[in-house]
Amino acid sequence: MNNMWGSMAQYNEIYWPWPIAVYLFLAGLSAGAMIVALFLRWKGIELDKISSSSKFDGCFKAAAIIAPITICVGLALLVLDLGKPLSFYWILIKYNFASVMSIGVALLLLYTPLAFIYLLVAFAPQIKASNISILESLSNLVLKSGLVKLMEILLFVLAIGVGVYTGFLLSAISKLPLWDTPVLPILFLVSGFSSGIAASVICGMVFFKDNIDQHVVAGLLKFDLFAIVCEIALLGALFALMFSKGGSSEVVAVQALGSGALAGIFWFGVVGMGLVLPIVIDLTVLKGHAYKPTAILLNTLLVICGVILLRYYIVYAGQIFTGA
Amino acid sequence: MKKYFMIHDENLCIGCQGCSVACRSENNVPSGVYRLQVHAKMTGTFPNLKMDFLRHSCVMCEDSPCVTVCPTGASFKTAEGITLLDHRTCVSCKYCILACPYDARFVEPQTGEIGKCTFCYETRLSKGEQPACVTVCPTDALTFGDLNDENSEVSKIMKEKKVYLPKEEFKTRPQLGMIANRKGGNNE
Numbered sequence: 001m002n003n004m005w006g007s008m009a010q011y012n013e014i015y016w017p018w019p020i021a022v023y024l025f026l027a028g029l030s031a032g033a034m035i036v037a038l039f040l041r042w043k044g045i046e047l048d049k050i051s052s053s054s055k056f057d058g059c060f061k062a063a064a065i066i067a068p069i070t071i072c073v074g075l076a077l078l079v080l081d082l083g084k085p086l087s088f089y090w091i092l093i094k095y096n097f098a099s100v101m102s103i104g105v106a107l108l109l110l111y112t113p114l115a116f117i118y119l120l121v122a123f124a125p126q127i128k129a130s131n132i133s134i135l136e137s138l139s140n141l142v143l144k145s146g147l148v149k150l151m152e153i154l155l156f157v158l159a160i161g162v163g164v165y166t167g168f169l170l171s172a173i174s175k176l177p178l179w180d181t182p183v184l185p186i187l188f189l190v191s192g193f194s195s196g197i198a199a200s201v202i203c204g205m206v207f208f209k210d211n212i213d214q215h216v217v218a219g220l221l222k223f224d225l226f227a228i229v230c231e232i233a234l235l236g237a238l239f240a241l242m243f244s245k246g247g248s249s250e251v252v253a254v255q256a257l258g259s260g261a262l263a264g265i266f267w268f269g270v271v272g273m274g275l276v277l278p279i280v281i282d283l284t285v286l287k288g289h290a291y292k293p294t295a296i297l298l299n300t301l302l303v304i305c306g307v308i309l310l311r312y313y314i315v316y317a318g319q320i321f322t323g324a
Numbered sequence: 325m326k327k328y329f330m331i332h333d334e335n336l337c338i339g340c341q342g343c344s345v346a347c348r349s350e351n352n353v354p355s356g357v358y359r360l361q362v363h364a365k366m367t368g369t370f371p372n373l374k375m376d377f378l379r380h381s382c383v384m385c386e387d388s389p390c391v392t393v394c395p396t397g398a399s400f401k402t403a404e405g406i407t408l409l410d411h412r413t414c415v416s417c418k419y420c421i422l423a424c425p426y427d428a429r430f431v432e433p434q435t436g437e438i439g440k441c442t443f444c445y446e447t448r449l450s451k452g453e454q455p456a457c458v459t460v461c462p463t464d465a466l467t468f469g470d471l472n473d474e475n476s477e478v479s480k481i482m483k484e485k486k487v488y489l490p491k492e493e494f495k496t497r498p499q500l501g502m503i504a505n506r507k508g509g510n511n512e
Contacts, residue, residue, distance in 0.1 A: 006344065006361040010430040015418040083416025083436030090413045094396040101395035101419055172393055174494065175425040319422070 014319050019081040021315040024166045025195070025308045026074030028188055030067045031163035032196020034115060037063035037122065038156050040216065047121075047148055056125065057216050058208030063200035064122030068115035070199075071162070075108065100172045104165040111158040118155060121148055163189040170318065177245075177252040178318040183238040188311075190234060194227035195307035198300035205293060217296065218289035224303060225282045228275050235271070248323025255321040262317045265309055274306010326404045327499070328384070328443060329471040329478045330458070331487055334505035336465035337377040339364050343457035343466065350444055350456035357430045359441045360457060376505045382407060382428035382441035383490055383498035390420035390429065405499050406443050414438055425494045443468070471499075 040060040079088045092109065095102045120127065120139040127139045142148060167185030174180045197220050204212055242253035257263055278299050285295040339362055347353065347360040360381040368374045388407050391399045398414035401407050416436050421429045429440045444455040453459070458466040469476035481487070487501035 006341075006358050006363075007356070010357045011427040013431070015421050015431075083418065083431055083438070084414070087413075087415045090396045090398070091415050091417070094398075094413055096392075096395055096397045098392050099395045099419070101393065101417065105395060173422050174389070176422070 014316065016315055016319065017081070018312065018315075019077040021312040022308070023074040023078045023081075024169075024188070024315065025311040026070040026077070027162055027166050028192025028307065028311070029195045029199055029304075030071035030074065030115070031159040031189070032193040033063040033066040033070065033200055034111075034118075034155060034159040034196070035163075035193055036060075036196050036200045036220065037067060037118070038152055038159070041122075041152065044216070047143065055211055056122065057213045058204035058211035059200045059213070059216050059220060060204075061122055061208050061211065062203035063196065064118060066196070066199050066203060067159075068112065068119065071108065071112050071115060075112070100165060100168045104162075104169060107158055107161045107165060111155070111162050114151060114155050114158065117142065118151065121151075160189065163192045166192075170314065173318075175322070176318045177242060177249040177323050178256055178314065178321060180249075181238055181241055183234055183241060184314070187231065187234040187238060190227050190230050191307045191310055194224055194231065195304050197221075197224040197227065198303040198307075202297060202300045202304075205297065214291045217291065221282065221286065221296065221299070222289070224300075225279065228278055228303070232271075232275055235275075252321045252323040255323075256317045262313060262320065265313050266317075269309035270306055270313055273302055274309060278303050278306070325472065326470040327472045328404050328406060328449070329469065329482075330384075330443070330455070330500045331467045331478055331481050331503065332379045332500065333465045333467070333481075333485075333503040334377055335503060335507055336463045337362065337379075337505075338463055338465075339375075339377040340462060342460045342462060343379075346456040346460040347441070350447060351442070353439065354432050354434060356433055357439060359439060374505070374507070379500070379502065380427070381500070383426050383496075383500040384443065385426075385496035385498050387496050389423040389425065389494075389496065393419045393423040395419065402445070404449075406445050406449075407440070408442055408445060409438055409440060411437055425491050425496065426498075 037060055040057060040063065045056060045060060079085050082088055091101075091105055095106065097103060097106075120135070120142050124139050124143060127135045130136075142151070164185040167188035170176075170179040171181060171184045201217055201220055201224075204217070239253050239257065242249045257266065281295060281299045281302075285292060286299065341362060344358060344360050344362060348358070351359060353359055360379070363378050363380055365376045365378055366373060367376070384405060384407050386401075386405060388399070388401060391401055391407060394400075395417065396413045396415060398410045398412075399407065399420050400410065414437065416431065416438055418431065418438070420438060421431070429438055431437075432439045443449055444453075448455055454468050458468045467477050467481055469478040471478055471482065473479060481503075482501075485503050487503055489498045489501055491498075
């Protein structure tokens, strides 16, 4: 549009800049790590054996502690990015359940405190050893009252909710073709899960070295490989849908895949570094579930970088390429 | 109940920007941003050129995406169908700006508040007056009134002329309609 008067500047901003992309990454990571923690607990750790002498798997501890920390950092970014950060409390008081953002707030309001309370379960042996009586009695309360199972199921459902809602948050914007797709929620959940696995493995290996079970790491990496393959399929589906829709959707798909720095980020960062390279490493160096710490660390770091770049790419390309 | 409606006749509009200036002064719009602009769009090949003047402002959708996505309910619709913003409960998350297919909302640079056209709801409509842009238009390209009143000017125009609604594909049912320009080289 050729404008003779006024200015178009006010319509061409990036309204949701990088803090939102990082938040979307951290929320997905938190949800993914929580799912990993619950999965490991259900598969291999018995509740009645939790005592000061028991050895929890390092990946479980790492996952349990990643989940609450990352969501808190993410939420802090979210609040700081508001145009009126000091008014943020209104979002906790007033709800509009037609808005995905409100649904997300409600989910997070349950999920975040529960994720912290779950630390009482995951770190029960340490808490017992620490002799801090309040924590100890709280931990015993949670463990002995049988609340754990209920809490875990609730946390599992909430984690999936947190993982998908970030996708629905963007897909609710029907004027932006890259966001207006039903694939986004699933893609965000799967890539969040993938980053959650990667982060749990890294933190487990770095901070809980003594408690690492190599079979658990191998099993997690296998899951991650599966998630990465799913991600490739979902990205394919996302763009295939955009091409088949035609019109402005097709224009945006062509621009987003083919023009400028963002296309570079997509092909080299998201696809090359985050998806293809990890698969290559998995099928070569780590073949047969070999336990090679450097290769595993490299692999998981690549996965995490890929997932960050995927969020960054979707957030920016979605707002820049409008098809108008 | 009243249903306010505005019509912008693109045949009568001369792109003088009187509406835009009136809006700025009526609503103390901060410099650098606009609640209302009229853009000139040139089409055709020389010498068969056509210039259209297109209004760019909130179209007061009946199904407003901005109201749907607003997490705090700060974006809301009045009974008369006007989309307004409660600045007290708005946290400026900018979800509404992203949701609006008409690019009708913006961030006010100094305050971080969300700005938009209100049809001059607080300062004029509530006193029974017409919006500032309508009152100053020198060619009467803007008509404003109650669509539920059969004798109102807008109702008559709706019956007589072909009014189009912008971006109908989004099914937002705007309450700001346009009469398409038929003047210029392309149409002679």
